[in-house]
Amino acid sequence: MDQTARKPTYDDALQLLNSTQTGFKVLEERRRLCQKLDGSAVEQMRQWIHRLGYATGDLNRLNIVHVAGTKGKGTTCAFVNSILQKYHQSHGIPRKIGLYTSPHLVAVRERIRINSEPISEEQFTTYFFEVWYALESSAIREGLDPALKPSYFRFLTLMSFHVFLRENAEVAIYEVGVGGELDSTNIIEQPAVAGITSLGIDHVATLGDTIDKIAWHKTGIFKNGCPAFTVQQVPEAMQVLEERAIEKRVKLATVEISPSLQNIDIRPAEDFQRKNASLAVKLSFTVLKKLGVATENSLKELPEHFVHGLESVVWRGRCETLISGQQYWYLDGAHTEESLEVACSWFGRISKEKEFPRVLIFNQQSTRDAVSLLKAVHHAIYHHFKLSFQHALFCTNITHKGNSYKVDFVNRNTNPDALQSLQLQKELAAVWHDMDPNTEVAALPSIEDAIDHVRNIYGGGRETQILVTGSFHLVGGALSVLEGQKFALARSTAK
């Protein structure tokens, strides 16, 4: 971009950011060569942070709460954020809270928040270009190719560090991207505290296919001298966590579901969420203690701010309900077997109370085994709840009709030919038809097509309950289409 021509806009920033996506062809090649992550990614991050003019030690000023895990990372971070936000509102401590999470639901800006608010378009643009140009000019100074940029997630991670340091955040809460050991967030040397949420199987190509290999990666965020907490895990995972804690000389404690949560309105009222909340409580106590706030570190009775923080947390796209006319939309971005079970049990519990027809909208366009995930949905709904879907719609992750994406959702990492031919969608429709021949199935080219299809099913005149799940791209796209359409929407949070 010509820097002298005009002031770059938010849209320019997003276009350039999208240009850093690795791209389908490179990803295919990596898969073909079975390339795993290696230590070079973290080393490269260190070099980039230096090129922005920081030492890695500068990050210690951020009193980081670092969270890894297979499921519940984002939610746990959101709980910590909400608790700290309540403290901030009443005591002015922490002065400023940064929150870095992924993926985003409806706008990239959501990934970088200050005091709970996504940074503004203006801030995003300013900080984006500060980082972009600093990387270019340092590359030129060092005789490197200025066109070489960190890939999408790494760029945003770098940018988040820059934003929080520039904004003088007193605490920053960081969700790991993938794994821990080799993740780009792992240049953090001395976090205030580390947390590991529930472990399960995901990202097998990069982390390994067994729970112990996955657990090993997650413990990469353990740092000598920094306390760590985890929740109850399966024994194979727990053993690895304990061994690595000893090896790294880290004090690791396991957090049980706190009895005090029984009287608190945790949403959804499921044990997995109480686990996330209990872990968040311990992480918050620890970081507040580091800031010199004397809180009673007891889980028997929670201080008022903790209760308010837990009850008022907003974390969209997870067990979210939208009511639009006669339609009850239930949206959850779950995309692993364990989390789909959780999402389906939430939907099943609510749905069995109603006689209305049920519609499933499902998509999972990455390298995950979409068929197995779909079977997990079937199993949970048909076997556990003895319920069925009258319609099952399989769409791509393209937001709008006519192959157009909202700029925040552009995804270069999926095979365009497979999207065009609806290859996966047709396969999923056939799999579902085999499992339940009574369901009417359809493969559709976009999220908007699927939503319109639902509106047309019963002429819009009949109450319907729709479960949208399998991917955050799908749920984020569905939310932006639903909210963009002129229907009166009532939002209700999961119970």
Ligand SMILES: Nc1ncnc2c1ncn2[C@@H]1O[C@H](COP(=O)(O)OP(=O)(O)OP(=O)(O)O)[C@@H](O)[C@H]1O
């Ligand atoms: N502790 C948990 N155990 C199992 N499933 C969970 C747990 N916490 C959340 N989930 C499910 O996983 C979904 C995603 O939750 P969340 O965003 O907190 O996870 P995440 O670890 O950030 O996931 P991602 O890898 O997509 O970033 C939720 O909607 C919920 O259905």
Ligand SMILES: [Mg+2]
């Ligand atoms: Mg994940």
Ligand SMILES: [Mg+2]
């Ligand atoms: Mg997440």
